[in-house]
């Protein structure tokens with residue numbers, strides 16, 4: 001209905017007159033409620049949080065196909081070329097890992113880790129940057145009856161969920177596609193769950209931090225300056241210990257949180273590979289998660305409230 | 307004694323930065339239950355900032371806002387429960403369709419899925435949006451988008467509705483339609499705070515208007531009183547076949563006439579009130595009246611008088 005029709009149809013007769021409202025069934029409650037007599041203004045942060053999550057999941061479900069193919073594409077091509085094709089055509093990097101471990105095995109934790117980490121950044125960071133900087137859609141959710149930081153926390157949790165889904169999509173690919181044997185063995189399930197939990201949390205919090213910080217026009221720049229080095233120097237395609245021959249780099253990459261995700265997963269998924277000590281990556285992951293969580297919520301609140 | 311639904315007390319907002327902006331410099335006003343209260347002012351007057359503080363999205367430098375007796379600054383969560391907002395820009399959720407926009411808004415306010423569905427459908431019906439259920443916000447015309455935003459803003463039965471320049475950029479038809487809805491909402495007990503820089507809008511809709519400029523309120527009153535404060539309620543411009551000084555002094559002597567001014571081709575008469583129009587015209591007819599025009603004073607003229615300049619539009 002156009003506004004012309006809207007006026008012609010006579011809003012007053014359909015909205016104001018009680019007789020008309022009565023015919024519309026539920027309309028009388030609209031009247032009384034607006035008069036403020038039947039409304040209890042009770043706040044429930046939990047229900048609001050759940051509502052915000054329901055909205056994000058709904059949007060995700062609309063784009064599930066797109067999301068899945070976007071997530072799968074890069075790791076699929078990567079394992080296909082380097083772990084399926086290269087061994088077949090006699091090219092390859094067995095690297096200095098030795099012990100008869102295939103490159104495909106090295107890739108398993110690396111690619112799962114990078115998919116999980118990047119997924120949250122993409123799922124939370126990109127839309128949020130546009131939301132805060134251009135469309136201002138967030139304003140409606142900012143009016144939801146919860147503290148603003150809780151709206152940010154919901155984004156983090158949602159990012160973490162997508163992150164987990166990404167890991168689950170990529171895992172079978174990196175196991176099944178390679179033409180060389182892949183040695184995956186989970187000995188410590190609780191540790192696996194803890195590492196994945198921390199990786200997903202970091203991913204969501206990283207997304208919130210970046211999304212609240214980066215101007216929409218700078219998104220391209222962010223990718224070349226941040227996301228690329230993060231992955232290339234994140235011990236994804238090589239174990240951290242093998243960097244010992246380039247000592248300065250081995251130390252320098254320690255500021256990259258991606259390293260601890262890769263190394264953590266290397267420990268829990270492919271224990272045959274050399275990896276960082278458990279206490280080291282766990283501590284680093286927890287500190288990273290805490291810092292990003294704090295920074296993300298702080299920055300987000302500051303962007304929403306001026 | 308009428309209930310105060312909104313109390314704004316000594317509000318100050320200075321945006322810090324390299325060059326601090328004194329957006330709001332001590333604004334106070336009360337809004338009574340059931341009122342449509344207008345904040346009228348030019349660009350940059352501080353209207354959006356004032357609304358932003360009241361709706362908890364802008365942190366004030368100092369001052370207090372009470373929404374239905376809840377302190378919006380110290381208890382934003384409870385304050386947000388009680389108000390609805392239509393912001394200056396379209397903030398419909400572009401990832402959702404019209405119905406989902408309403409549905410999820412209700413969910414944010416704690417409705418169960420079933421309650422939210424029922425409320426969304428009810429609103430679609432009431433706002434006559436039933437044929438736009440599946441439309442995406444980007445495909446809606448300005449007027450329709452605004453109607454959806456309005457439906458969404460009142461979905462959780464707020465006591466207080468903020469409308470920040472609700473008709474900016476709308477065509478006259480859509481503007482009229484929106485005014486209708488706002489009036490209906492008022493009849494149903496919603497208190498409305500509306501910002502605008504359209505004089506006509508403030509005049510037609512608002513029970514009381516605050517004229518804001520440079521972060522301060524210059525005057526608060528009913529549109530009627532604001533116009534009266536100019537000294538006359540209505541002007542009459544008369545053209546005679548022949549203007550004689552004798553006739554003019556007769557008109558000037560009338561009780562209904564405040565002042566008379568002879569312009570090149572006509573005579574401008576300021577009247578005590580708009581009820582005097584007929585009496586003066588009757589008299590003028592006997593003197594060979596050729597043409598007449600009635601000039602109602604506008605808020606525009608009030609604004610110019612108060613600020614010494616025109617409203618930028």
Ligand SMILES: Nc1ncnc2c1ncn2[C@@H]1O[C@H](COP(=O)(O)OP(=O)(O)OP(=O)(O)O)[C@@H](O)[C@H]1O
Pocket residue numbers: 306321327328329347348349350351352353354355356394503
């Ligand atoms: N986030 C901000 N940071 C710095 N300055 C701001 C910010 N928001 C608004 N201002 C400034 O504060 C002043 C008042 O702005 P405000 O948006 O409240 O005016 P307004 O009356 O709503 O005007 P308009 O008719 O343009 O919407 C302006 O000078 C504006 O530039």
Ligand SMILES: [Mg+2]
Pocket residue numbers: 353354355394470471
């Ligand atoms: Mg404004």
